[in-house]
Amino acid sequence: MDPLPTLISDLQTPCLLVDIDKVKRNCSRMIQRYSDLGVELRPHMKTHKTIEGGELMTNGTRRKIVVSTLAEAEFYADNGFDDIIYGKPVIESQLSRCKKLHEKCSKFHLMFDNEEAIYALERNPMKNKAWTVFLELDIGGKRTGVQWDGDRVVELARLATKAQSVEFLGIYTHSSVSYSLTSDKAVRSQAESDTKKILNVCERIQQAGIPVGVVGLGDTPCCSVSDISMAKLTEVHPGNFIFYDTQQCSIGSCEFDDIAVRVAARVISHKPEINQIVLDSGFVALSHDGLYCNLPNGIAVFQDHPELKLVNMSQEHGCVSVKSGQIDCSAYPLNSMLFIYPYHSCATAANHPVYYIHSGEKVIGVWKPVKGW
Template identity: 85%
Template sequence: MTMNHPPTHISDLQTPCLLVDIDKVKRNCSRMTQRYKELGVELRPHMKTHKTIEGADLMTNGTRKKIVVSTLAEAEFFASHGYDDIIYGKPVSESQLSRCKKLHEKCTQFHLMFDNEETISALERNPLGNKAWSVFLEVDIGGNRTGVLWDSDRVVELARLATNAKNVDFLGIYTHNPMSYSLTSDKAVRNQAETDTKRILSVCDRIRQAGFQVVTVGLGDTPCCSVSDVTMAKLTEVHPGNYIFYDTQQYRIGSCEFDDIAVRVAARVISHRPETNQIVLDSGFVALSHDGTYCNLPDGVAVFQDHSELKLVNMSQEHGCVSVKSGKIDCTAYPLGSMLFIYPYHACATAANHPVYYVHSGDSVIGVWKPVKGW
């Protein structure tokens, strides 16, 4: 976490910028680590929210082992910094295998995911040499994204195919269910975690009954992992990621307390428009992201620190138009050049827009994190 002649106070930063509260980050990471240590389940954190070495070191408690990534660029970045036992967390395509071969050479353990027969054939056509491709079967337990449907006959067939394939080592099951993000209470999320766990364990039972080994059973999303239903103790690992930062979406779900949200976007007032009942900020959708705007939330997608009266009503690329939730806006209450702080709806999408994160403790800026970019 290095800085070249950096601002030392938040108020000195150029805006828009992403702020990371290091004290909250450390607390969030410590809490999740302790939760799964007590459950006896391996925590394999996902890196997609922050994509930084500093964040990864906190999430892995300094071990630099057992992570999930969402892009090969992330895998290469973390492997180049000594990280090992990495899962590439989406189905791999044959066009990516040349890069994956290099990652297998660099890492002691590098794992791929598959959800179809063609991928196994591609792996057989592209042997590694002195290693076998290490693979997880991705299972869809309700998200309708990627993965073979959990209750289909193809689950066992794909496990059989991977087990019997040349140059392939079938490790187990990986799943992520985004259904929890549509819930609105910790009780509902806990029920979802129980349902998800039962479904994935039933998949493992079917595969084992067919005579094939399942070493690892991985499941997880930040909402379910944050409430940690006791049934999850039957898993071998979980892989949440957003918990390092949390966000207002997670707060609405019941995953965290509002004080756990560790990221904000700092913006400045650049225009007063009393004739349209608005002020304008220098932060548009490339600083905040569009995530959440489709939800039609009554108070808007953004939450303003210390200004509950404000509502983000519109965004263009570099402008954010802000009004009050009722009545006429008093522009003098928000002077030109003054700074406002916005808690993002979805921290992963917001952070992805920023080339650096300004890390602070209190109002003091203590460092900069630089995330890896690209795919």
């Protein structure tokens, strides 16, 4: 393996840069916020998928995390993490892998939003443990989860409680409605609304005589501004906050200076006849997330170059123009480096096999994320 370059300017491009000082600050702030509220922080690993990031998000405990894939769960379990939630409704074809994770971890939890999942767990009991499960709720995200205000909520909780091979732990939701908002005030109001909904579900289940041990809610916008009502929750599970991005900044979740990731790219072609320069960074390095959001800078923001706008991408080409007037190609020499703040850091990071960690201009290490499903 080649030695690690000393400076950012020595790196091959395109590549993903992670500002370790900002990452540590983002993690410390979120940990302190929920410590002050008396609510457990169970961070989601999906944004970075690395051991080092997990260490920082859990304050070194390697306990209480959420993952988005079984590959992530296996990766973290193999590296000493425990108390892991697999954050999607489980299906029967996954249970052989889930059994191995249950054997490896002292606590490995599943989510469900339908009767068939409980029947599948009953058909596949474990020898010395019960399957521990959370009922996922849809409180507006229109993704997975049982509708929060419907009758099936109590019915599903009762089914899980009566199952011989299952232990019902509580309820869990990721609203994501906050991602459509554009101010911290609106996000705070949404956090209050989401909290009221999940507490209403908790009350209805308890009134049916079913214990609810855990009430978990979260997305990065709501958890970053946190309405005081969230102190009534058991735990929260944001993930993007480790890196943030321009989307989070536009929502009001963070300040621009909190964004801890950039894509480094180099100028590879001048096209004055069509008013563009071309970078070596296409959608494989940046992702297409945000492409249809009609943002003033396109789907990315260029560091120190507010005049630039990313106008088109193919797999390995990024076409850049200016917001108005004629581009001065001489201002962006061939082989010069530009830095792009991504719209959605989760999607951008997922495209990179390694992250280059830096403090200031000095490269100090690499993180290698787990890949696959």
